[in-house]
Amino acid sequence: MQDVVIIGAGIIGSFLAHDLSKYDLKVCVIDKENDVANETTMANSAIVHSGHDPKDDTLKAKLNLRGNEMYEDICKKLHVDFKRIGAYVVATNDEELEELSRLYEQSKRRNVPVRYVEREELVKNEPNISDIAIRAIDLPSTGIIYPWEVAIALMEVAVANGVDLHLGEEVTAIEKSENGYKVITSKGVIETKYVLNAAGVFADDIYRMVSDNVEFDITPRKGEYFVLDKLNQPLVNHILYPIPSQKGKGVLVLPTTHGNTLLGPSSDFVDDKKGINNTSDYLGYVRREVGKLVKNVPMDKVIRNFAGLRPTSSTHDFIIEEAKDAPNFINVAGIESPGLASAPAISEYVIETILKNKLALVKKSDAIDSLPPITDMKKLTEEERNAKIKEDPRYGHIICRCEQISEGEIVEAIHRNVGATSVKSIKKRVRPGMGRCQGGFCEPLVVEILARELAKQKNDIVYDDVESNVLVAKKGA
Numbered sequence: 390m391q392d393v394v395i396i397g398a399g400i401i402g403s404f405l406a407h408d409l410s411k412y413d414l415k416v417c418v419i420d421k422e423n424d425v426a427n428e429t430t431m432a433n434s435a436i437v438h439s440g441h442d443p444k445d446d447t448l449k450a451k452l453n454l455r456g457n458e459m460y461e462d463i464c465k466k467l468h469v470d471f472k473r474i475g476a477y478v479v480a481t482n483d484e485e486l487e488e489l490s491r492l493y494e495q496s497k498r499r500n501v502p503v504r505y506v507e508r509e510e511l512v513k514n515e516p517n518i519s520d521i522a523i524r525a526i527d528l529p530s531t532g533i534i535y536p537w538e539v540a541i542a543l544m545e546v547a548v549a550n551g552v553d554l555h556l557g558e559e560v561t562a563i564e565k566s567e568n569g570y571k572v573i574t575s576k577g578v579i580e581t582k583y584v585l586n587a588a589g590v591f592a593d594d595i596y597r598m599v600s601d602n603v604e605f606d607i608t609p610r611k612g613e614y615f616v617l618d619k620l621n622q623p624l625v626n627h628i629l630y631p632i633p634s635q636k637g638k639g640v641l642v643l644p645t646t647h648g649n650t651l652l653g654p655s656s657d658f659v660d661d662k663k664g665i666n667n668t669s670d671y672l673g674y675v676r677r678e679v680g681k682l683v684k685n686v687p688m689d690k691v692i693r694n695f696a697g698l699r700p701t702s703s704t705h706d707f708i709i710e711e712a713k714d715a716p717n718f719i720n721v722a723g724i725e726s727p728g729l730a731s732a733p734a735i736s737e738y739v740i741e742t743i744l745k746n747k748l749a750l751v752k753k754s755d756a757i758d759s760l761p762p763i764t765d766m767k768k769l770t771e772e773e774r775n776a777k778i779k780e781d782p783r784y785g786h787i788i789c790r791c792e793q794i795s796e797g798e799i800v801e802a803i804h805r806n807v808g809a810t811s812v813k814s815i816k817k818r819v820r821p822g823m824g825r826c827q828g829g830f831c832e833p834l835v836v837e838i839l840a841r842e843l844a845k846q847k848n849d850i851v852y853d854d855v856e857s858n859v860l861v862a863k864k865g866a
């Protein structure tokens with residue numbers, strides 16, 4: 390019998406698992422994907438927003454502010470990047486100037502650091518700013534992360550502290566039982582006293598498994614992006630936001646922590662909760678909108694497109710509460726933007742305002758806060774690199790030429806406690822396939838290493854989920 394079952398191993402499930410792993414509890418996480426952070430947490434703008442934007446008196450506003458405060462320390466402990474590069478919200482006409490001053494006042498009221506930036510300074514700090522940009526507000530507390538790096542590091546700590554992680558296991562039904570719930574999955578039945586529903590775009594479907602009176606719907610709102618290769622001169626130094634509209638924060642231009650540039654996202658409701666294909670219509674929209682913020686956009690440097698689905702709720706706010714007709718079943722739903730920025734605060738809120746009233750939460754004396762990171766050869770000095778290669782020559786064998794990743798780093802990623810089992814999960818942990826060639830050179834080598842280290846046949850190695858085998862048959866078969 391588990392004390393708590395968390396459904397979903399996105400950023401929300403990972404923070405919950407990490408934080409609950411510090412207490413004397415039996416915790417289990419279930420995700421239908423074969424890796425942590427494989428849905429919305431994998432495809433977004435990766436911004437830890439300042440908290441300037443959500444509507445007053447919402448959980449979004451409250452938890453975004455708190456989350457922004459919490460991120461830096463957490464990322465330091467987890468050995469993952471957090472870069473507080475700051476953001477400009479840019480106005481391009483008189484109407485937008487009015488909205489800019491509303492955002493300025495709102496930020497001031499919330500104690501979000503903010504100041505006006507006039508065109509002259511904008512041009513100095515952002516040489517590619519568009520010719521129609523008039524004025525901006527500077528939000529220096531805004532940061533960037535790599536969301537799946539955070540989620541994986543959180544889950545590794547959770548597992549090291551005893552959390553039971555079930556990947557590749559879909560929750561198909563939930564039954565009420567004498568002591569709580571029976572969670573029925575594609576692989577068996579898990580009994581638990583409490584359920585935390587952190588299932589992203591599927592949270593309403595999971596809720597329907599225990600309730601006939603579900604008061605909210607989750608509709609996927611798709612966002613599509615372009616990714617630019619690493620440039621000799623950065624296109625932008627800050628995150629550039631346009632003035633927000635009914636559709637949300639708008640099409641942005643921003644650097645990533647690993648030095649690429651993101652252009653996007655679009656914002657359109659779609660029917661398909663699995664529909665993360667790219668479309669020329671939405672990408673065309675992104676391309677036109679980007680032109681309002683910056684000029685000289687090197688579209689010939691696009692190396693990838695992707696799309697993510699925002700779990701937009703019919704309440705337009707985060708839904709974090711015990712279900713009215715299902716005791717001890719707690720919804721953590723409707724976590725659209727600023728869900729990433731708020732994630733540490735969402736977990737804190739669930740524990741402090743809901744679970745602490747129900748469970749005797751006793752801290753473990755031997756829980757750990759972090760694990761040593763995977764070796765990053767690029768961060769070592771030449772002397773350290775040479776010593777590492779002498780000790781294990783696989784660290785001198787470059788597999789990914791674009792990102793300069795060695796075999797040793799890939800092997801480490803496979804043998805972590807939340808180890809990589811697919812080509813995509815290697816890419817998420819150590820980046821082969823993230824560079825200019827997008828895996829053209831390294832993918833066959835990664836397949837070989839995975840097969841060798843996991844003692845599998847090469848034909849059995851998948852790119853991502855169960856049916857995405859990279860090789861389909863032996864030559865001549």
Ligand SMILES: Cc1cc2nc3c(=O)[nH]c(=O)nc-3n(C[C@H](O)[C@H](O)[C@H](O)COP(=O)(O)OP(=O)(O)OC[C@H]3O[C@@H](n4cnc5c(N)ncnc54)[C@H](O)[C@@H]3O)c2cc1C
Nearest residue numbers: 397399401421429430433434436560589612727728729730
């Ligand atoms: C285009 C876009 C841009 C965004 N930009 C930002 C941003 O810059 N800053 C920000 O703060 N937020 C941003 N967000 C929002 C942020 O990405 C989300 O709030 C966050 O990732 C949600 O995390 P989650 O853990 O709730 O959901 P997910 O990451 O989707 O995790 C839910 C998990 O539940 C699992 N699951 C679902 N059903 C089942 C089942 N039946 N059985 C087992 N497992 C199941 C899924 O496999 C999935 O792994 C953006 C979102 C999008 C789409």
